[in-house]
Amino acid sequence: MENNKITKDPITVNEARFVSLAPHIRSNDTVQKIMLDVIIALVPAMIAAVYFFGMRSILLILTCVVACVATEYITQSALKKTVQIKDLSAVVTGILIALNMPQSFPLWMAAFGSVFSILIVKECFGGIGFNFMNPALAARLVLMASWPKQITDYISPELLKQGIITSAATMDGVSYATPLQVIASGDLSKLPAISDMFIGNIGGVIGETSAIALLIGFVYLVVRKVISWEIPVIYVATTAVCLGILGIPVNVIPYELLAGGLLLGAIFMATDYTTNPINRKGRIIFALGCGILTAVIRVKASLPEGVSYAICLMNLATPLIDKLTITSAYGEAK
Template structure:
C-alpha cells in the first residue's frame, strides 16, 4: 500500500457521481497518518528481515527508501509541483520494494527499481493517487525482467549463519549459497524436502527478506485492521480463493498450507493488494478484485513456468480496476436510470 486516492483538486457535483456515492464520510485521516500506520505495521517484517537475513537487510531498506524519497523530491521540484515527501508515501514504497528483494540483491539494482517506481509508475501519471499500478510491484516486475538471476538468488538463514560472506565475490559466492524456496520445491514435486510449517510461520526459510515470516506479516495485518487503515476483506478473500483454486488446480490439500505460507502471498495480500489507489472504490468491486487476485495467483503458480504469481496477479487486477469500478458502481441517489 503506497498511495491513497485523496486528490486536492475540487470535484464538481456532476463528476462526483462517477467517483463515489453518498453517504460521504468525513474523517481526520491524512495521507501521512495512514502511511505512518503502514510503516508501523511493516516494522515486525523489517525486524524479522534483519534477524533472519542479517544487517544487509538494513542496507537494502535504506537504499530503496532513500532512492524513492530522493527521486520524488527531485521529480516534483523539476516539474514545479508541491513537494510532498512529508506524506511518507515514498518511504512506504521504498520499504515494500526492499522487502521484495533477496538478501544478496545488488544495491544499485535495488536503487534502479526504486527510481523506476517513483519516476515512471507514480510521478509520470500525476503523483500520489493517480498511479494505475502498485509502484512497488511494478518495480519488482521490471527487476525480474531485467535481472532474473539476481532477484531469484535466495539465501536461507542457515546458510548465512555458516559465515559465508556474499560481498567478497559476486556470482560465484551467491551461487554457492543460493537455496531453493518452498515454492520451488513444491514446483518440482519433491514434497519430502519441504521445511517444517513452524519454520515457515516464523520465517526461518529462504526467500525475499520481507515475505518469509508469516508471523510478522500477520502482526502487521492485525494492526492495520484494528487501526481501520484497511478492512479484512481483500487479504482474507485473496488468501482463501488462492487456497481453493490451488486445490482445484491439483495441489494436494496437505500441501496447500505450505503454498499459503510460502512466497509473497501474505505480503502482497496485506500490504499491496490493499493499496487505496489501485483497488476498486466500493465493497463489491473489492471482493471481485480479491477473487481475481487469488485465482490468478493460483493459476500462475500451477500452470505457468514461475513458482510465484503474486506480483503478476495483483498488477493484472490493478489494470482491471477501472473496468471493475465501471461494472460495480451504482447510480447516485436521485439519478435517473438510463
C-alpha cells in the first residue's frame, strides 16, 4: 500500500485508454495524505509488535524507514529528479518491510532489503506510481532467497517477556514454530489457542501476529476511504474456500487465516494502488487470484506461507488483467 497513481505528468495517448469512465470524481487527496492514513492504520500493528517482541522492534522499524528514505533521497538527487521524500511513501515502505521481519533479524540485512526495494523496484522503474510490484514484498522475497534461515528464526513472545531468551538466542537454536509450521508438520496438538492468535501472542514476523491490530487498521482505512473492502475480504474468503477444497480440515482453516501474513498482506499490500487493477472487475479477479495462489502454495508447496509470492505474482499479472477488463467508452462502437 505504498504507492499511488497520482502523478503530475500529462496523460499520454496510450495511457488514456486505461482511464476509467465518467463520471469522474475530483478529490483533494494527495499522496502524502493517503500515506499518512496508511501510517496511522499501521500504528496498532507497530504497538503490538513492541508489546509482544520488545523494543528491538522499534529499532528494526527505524532502520528500515531510514534506509528507505535515505535511498530515495540519494537516488532522486543523483538523477536530478524532484525529491519526493515528503510524500511519505518511502516511510510506508520501510514500515511494511520491518513488519515483515522477525524480531531477531539482523539490522544490516533489513537495511539491504530496504535499499533494494527503493533503488531497484521503485526508482529504477520511474519512481512512485510506476513500480511493477509491491516494493515491500519484493524486499521480503529477496531477503527470503538470500538469508532463509535468519528470516524464519522466530521467537516466542512469552519467553521474551519472561527474560528466558533474548533476540540473540535463535543463534543457539532456540526458535519458535509458527502455527503455519505446526500445521505443515501435522501435529495439530501444538497449535496455540485461537485467542492468542487473535491478540498476537504467538511467534512470527513482528507485524503479522496480531489479527486485532491489523483489523483495526483495516477498519480505519475503509472508513477513511483509502481502500475498498473488496480486495482484502475477497482475498481472505477465497483463501479459506480453496484451503477447504484442497483438504484442510474446517477446524484448522481459522488458524490458517489468522496465522502468517495473510491479513497483513491482504489489507496493506494487496491494496497497493499502483500494483492492483484499476477497475472493480479487475480488482475482484486480482483478489481471487491472490487467494487461490496463497492456498495452493500453502498446501502443495514446500513452504508453509504463500502470501508474498501470491501477491507478487498477481502484481505481475495486473497489466494483463487491466487489458482484459477495460470497459468501453460511452458511444464507442462495439
